Amino acid sequence: MGPTVLLLCLASVLTSSSAEVFNTVRKVKAAIYEEQKYQGGLYKLLNRTGPIGSSGPEHRVKAPLYLLQDINTRLTADRTVLVPSQLAQPYLALLQADASARAHVRMVLVYPDALPAQESGESTFPMGAEYAPYGDQPGAGAWPWNPAGSGTVHGYLGGIPVFKLSGTLAADVEWRARYNMQNDFKQGLHWAEGWLYMNAEDEPGSANSTACLTSGTCSAIGGFSVWAAVPPLPYNETTKEPMRSGKPVTLVVSNVDANGLFHDDIQAASTLTGVVAMLTALDILRSANASANYTRQLVFAAITGDPWNYMGSRRLSWDIERGTTYTAGLNWTDIDQVVEIGPLGRAYSEATNSTSLFLHTQPSGEKWGDATQLRQAFMDAANSTTEVKISADPASRSNPGLPPSSLYSFLRAKPSLSGLYISEFDSQYINPYYASSYDNASYVAVQPITHTAIVLARMLHKAALGPDGSGIAPPDLQVDMARAAQVVVSLVQCMMLPDPGMSCATARDLLNPDYQVTDSVVSYAVKNYVGVLQLIHPDPQEPFYKKTVSRFLWNLMGRFAAVGEQGDACAFQANQCPAGWECIGWKGSNKKNAALMGRCWRTTVRYAPSLTTALDFIPNANGAARFYFSNASADWDKALGWPQDPMWTESYWPVGVPFIQVMLQEDPRTEKIVLAVGLSITAVTAAVAWWARTSFEKHLKRL
Numbered sequence: 001m002g003p004t005v006l007l008l009c010l011a012s013v014l015t016s017s018s019a020e021v022f023n024t025v026r027k028v029k030a031a032i033y034e035e036q037k038y039q040g041g042l043y044k045l046l047n048r049t050g051p052i053g054s055s056g057p058e059h060r061v062k063a064p065l066y067l068l069q070d071i072n073t074r075l076t077a078d079r080t081v082l083v084p085s086q087l088a089q090p091y092l093a094l095l096q097a098d099a100s101a102r103a104h105v106r107m108v109l110v111y112p113d114a115l116p117a118q119e120s121g122e123s124t125f126p127m128g129a130e131y132a133p134y135g136d137q138p139g140a141g142a143w144p145w146n147p148a149g150s151g152t153v154h155g156y157l158g159g160i161p162v163f164k165l166s167g168t169l170a171a172d173v174e175w176r177a178r179y180n181m182q183n184d185f186k187q188g189l190h191w192a193e194g195w196l197y198m199n200a201e202d203e204p205g206s207a208n209s210t211a212c213l214t215s216g217t218c219s220a221i222g223g224f225s226v227w228a229a230v231p232p233l234p235y236n237e238t239t240k241e242p243m244r245s246g247k248p249v250t251l252v253v254s255n256v257d258a259n260g261l262f263h264d265d266i267q268a269a270s271t272l273t274g275v276v277a278m279l280t281a282l283d284i285l286r287s288a289n290a291s292a293n294y295t296r297q298l299v300f301a302a303i304t305g306d307p308w309n310y311m312g313s314r315r316l317s318w319d320i321e322r323g324t325t326y327t328a329g330l331n332w333t334d335i336d337q338v339v340e341i342g343p344l345g346r347a348y349s350e351a352t353n354s355t356s357l358f359l360h361t362q363p364s365g366e367k368w369g370d371a372t373q374l375r376q377a378f379m380d381a382a383n384s385t386t387e388v389k390i391s392a393d394p395a396s397r398s399n400p401g402l403p404p405s406s407l408y409s410f411l412r413a414k415p416s417l418s419g420l421y422i423s424e425f426d427s428q429y430i431n432p433y434y435a436s437s438y439d440n441a442s443y444v445a446v447q448p449i450t451h452t453a454i455v456l457a458r459m460l461h462k463a464a465l466g467p468d469g470s471g472i473a474p475p476d477l478q479v480d481m482a483r484a485a486q487v488v489v490s491l492v493q494c495m496m497l498p499d500p501g502m503s504c505a506t507a508r509d510l511l512n513p514d515y516q517v518t519d520s521v522v523s524y525a526v527k528n529y530v531g532v533l534q535l536i537h538p539d540p541q542e543p544f545y546k547k548t549v550s551r552f553l554w555n556l557m558g559r560f561a562a563v564g565e566q567g568d569a570c571a572f573q574a575n576q577c578p579a580g581w582e583c584i585g586w587k588g589s590n591k592k593n594a595a596l597m598g599r600c601w602r603t604t605v606r607y608a609p610s611l612t613t614a615l616d617f618i619p620n621a622n623g624a625a626r627f628y629f630s631n632a633s634a635d636w637d638k639a640l641g642w643p644q645d646p647m648w649t650e651s652y653w654p655v656g657v658p659f660i661q662v663m664l665q666e667d668p669r670t671e672k673i674v675l676a677v678g679l680s681i682t683a684v685t686a687a688v689a690w691w692a693r694t695s696f697e698k699h700l701k702r703l
Helices: 003-014 027-030 085-097 169-183 209-216 269-288 311-322 371-385 407-413 447-464 481-495 548-560 634-640 669-700
Strands: 033-036 051-055 060-068 080-086 107-110 157-158 161-166 189-195 219-220 225-231 249-254 297-303 335-341 354-361 389-394 418-423 517-520 521-523 582-583 598-602 604-610 614-620 624-627 650-652 659-665
Touching: 003 650, 033 169, 033 335, 080 085, 080 169, 080 189, 085 157, 085 659, 107 169, 107 189, 107 650, 169 189, 169 659, 209 219, 225 269, 225 311, 225 548, 225 659, 249 269, 249 447, 269 297, 269 335, 269 447, 269 548, 297 311, 297 447, 297 548, 311 354, 311 407, 311 604, 311 634, 335 371, 335 447, 354 371, 354 447, 371 418, 371 447, 389 447, 407 418, 407 650, 447 481, 481 548, 548 582, 548 604, 659 669
Parallel strands: 051 157, 060 080, 080 107, 107 161, 249 297, 249 335, 335 418, 354 389
Antiparallel strands: 033 659, 060 189, 189 659, 219 650, 225 297, 225 604, 354 418, 517 521, 582 598, 614 624
16 A cells, blocks of 8 residues: 555544544543542541541542452452442441451442342431430430441541442443453453542541631531421511510421431432421411411421431520520420421331321420320321321330430420420331432332321311310311322422422422532432531521522421411512511512512511531621631530530532542553554654655656
């Protein structure tokens, strides 16, 4: 083949349709590498005593892929260990406990495999037995409420970055690791390169939340709880804040978030079933339109942050104690009952078309209030609910007391109150995926949520009406069963399903939701991790600096707790509502777009910051709040026997973290051969080009 023909062949290759696929460096890179960015890391968090999670060095980590098939395997060379989801919990627990097992483990990648029989990163006694109101009962602190618990969320892997893979990368790594092993890690190898550097210190003595807050390498975790009153509380015309109603108060609570190993992928469906039931009960009471006759004040609270040693309920209790603007109108003197709704999604039997609930109370005695009447009231309401089949039975007497719940905080704040915890389980969790990525809506039935909401509403309605002096009990609350079921379904779609998530019609009607974009995919799914609390507006009712789910709860609870008809169009910072009214449904416009303005409603609904009691803050309308260490609660903590606040924080990390990519890399000998061949081709090409140009110039001279 002559030089001219060779050049024509090269030109043909470079302009062929197959080569056009790689017409940019980015496309060439995409064909060689698989990447995952900005998600999936096992991030580093810190409390007073040390870190949890994982972190990597300042530089990227790189090692060949190795597929784990036996957690007891000991590596003899540096590897990136690819772990199927079924082995993830026991393997991470082994690495946390055994230094020899960590030898040569440069990085851990968890990829989805078959559904494990159980998985829970929390301990068998979630959030710590030291918070439980059990007294000195022998063995009570070791009660295995969460039998699937591994405790891995409380461990730390310094120097070994851990990732959970998703999307195309998760589907691509297993064959790469098997290829390496089948070829005995010789010749070309598939490698993984990752970056999970955490800014917070790792040195002994400085790897704690106090040190990282001082050095500015972390932020306090936290968010916002939301509470609403039925009927609305009276308002002070001068301060524009709610006032005490003068009635005894029943506080109804549920939790809105969860903990887990991988915060980008925490699922909390079992926890959210309680919130949905509470919100549905609130809507049922609104439909009854009878709150003007209530002799008992009802307060509903959606609590954020309790998976972190009861941070949310502890802060709420402290703010009620000291009387902040966030809890204006609430006072421990008035609160004598607390009803908490726990997980409900597995309480339904399809075979019998029935719901079975268990009612937990604290042991009555000299210290604790008697919850017998409160429990009986719920049982009576269940018995009178003949439209559906539902049973509500006292939890086993062999239990040490209340399961892990926000009631731990409220009973510590006021031991004499009556507390009732309603759940799907008796002596142990029946959800094998508590605090994991598998606690999703596919294991949730809507029937028990609907049934519980109806019974709860009837119990609260009857208790709030109270005796009328005639000796005749008030009639049962009439419930639109179809509407109740519809509300449950719509809230499940909004709060538990990734699609539509917060783009659901109910949320769209109340706010302009935030969203996330990952790998060009837009998601409105609720983030079930509490996150960090950096920005707090001076006005506690402003929607700014709040997560979508908190804003959704504030608007929805404000609307469900409202009385009367809607008022004028409104907006924040302009067209504000009068005292005692709130701007519900504002979507971000101040007069410019009437469709985006909210409407004033006569309602009492408040945000309450959820963060450690060891910190306080100075709000800022235009940027980050100023946080500072505080011992203001020290006397209160000591008087009530609180364990020391752990002061949870999350480490900062650099832009570009987390990052993971896999690629095929040839061995050094092959790379040298390829380089030599490439240089030879380049030299030959240059020579051919020189020859062709010289020949062409000679040809021109002859013309």
